[in-house]
Amino acid sequence: MYLEIDYEERNSGIRIWRCRGYGEVLKVPEMLEGKMATELAPYALSSSRPAEEPDPSVIKHVVLKPEEKGFGEPSELCGKQLTEVYLPSGLRLIGDYAFYFCRNLKVIHFHGNIEEVGGGAFMWCRAVEQITFHEVTPAENGVSKVLGELTQELETEIFYTDGMQVRLTFPEYYEEAVENTPARIIDTHWHGSGYKYRQCFPETKLNLRLYDELFPYAVANEFGDTCMNLALNRLRTPVQLSEKAREQYLDYLGGQMQHLLERTIKEQDLETLELLCEQELLSEENMSQAAKLAAGQGAAELGSYLLEEKRKRFRPVKKTFDL
Structure with a gap:
């Protein structure tokens, strides 16, 4: 170039x-x-x-x-x-x-x-909207410095020198200066969960336990699509993911399945569809509905994948007759 x-x-x-x-x-x-x-x-x-x-x-x-x-x-x-x-x-x-x-x-x-x-x-x-960090040293890095300068929602992927890899969503936030007249000071109010998520780097090292503990706060403060991204990315790269944290993400996605499938088919996102199947989140009815959506939107690859997964996971029971 x-x-x-x-x-x-x-x-x-x-x-x-x-x-x-x-x-x-x-x-x-x-x-x-x-x-x-x-x-x-x-x-x-x-x-x-x-x-x-x-x-x-x-x-x-x-x-x-x-x-x-x-x-x-x-x-x-x-x-x-x-x-x-x-x-x-x-x-x-x-x-x-x-x-x-x-x-x-x-x-x-x-x-x-x-x-x-x-x-x-x-x-x-x-x-x-997307930041990738390569060759990051786990104990000392500048990931938090960069994320602290950007307040919008970010899709982030971090590749560490020790082989660890994580994909994370950092929600949006904004700050508001509010005048406290009696005290003659200006108070700063933070809106959105993004500020708390950017504090998950004590001494510059990413703490995934703190990250996972914030999910209920995100559910209470963010739009559904943001929360779905948070959950999906943690399940994609489940580094240091406790069983309790995994269950909270699975439970949330299960309750959002209709919207999640509609979004996935619309975006022709095969990666997410594969993840939902791997995590056994799709019922036979879910798969049938998603396959119909895929057919209606011309997503042939997704439709074929769904039908094959449905065939493998929900084989029809053969009827037997006693003579």
Whole structure:
């Protein structure tokens, strides 16, 4: 992929200042000039500029894969142009307002452990819906730092260096400043369960027991689709999932089965359908109803899967006659 990069050498690493290229997806390179890319400069991927521009004498310029240059001049890969970003494994610092107003950005891929996230780094990145973390050290990582900067509902997948893998939903939340006139202070009120879910990282380490204990609170405060996502993701990756927690998720999904099946068929989500069958949540009647829905919406693959599962799980009993 053709890419132009403005960068600065800092100590033993590289600070990325600006990227230019083509398209909507940016893959920040792992290394430049033999050094790891360790920092995103302030406003690096924002269409806005920092109040203080870097000293031109320290900025270097490099062109990667010039043979793949497209037609026309490359544009800055920043702001509303970006929809997906892959960050390098050596990245440790994300500068202030680095992603400011990347309003169309939906997916971010992190690698390694982020040590510092600058103020307003993800301000107005309201379209982000999916974050993946790779090569995360279980005892010390920056997952909580990133999640704490984004208040919308997030689908998150974390791959740890010890082989553990989890898929989690973090609900939305927002804060409200309320004036306490008699006391002459401003109180902050948190709305939604998302704030509590983002506190499941004592000393930066994910605590799945705390995460699972919050589910009743989410059921009381969130929409059904969010709660279904919470339950489905924990059942998909049942790391450290107690039997009690598993039962609460199964019980909830069982009570939402009609809506869940309608959503699953509409989205042609075979993965979820397979999970429901594996967890033995579907009755024979559920399978028949879902198969009819699939046929009506042209979801042939889902319909075939359901009929095969129904045949295997609910074999007709052969009648016998005594003579």
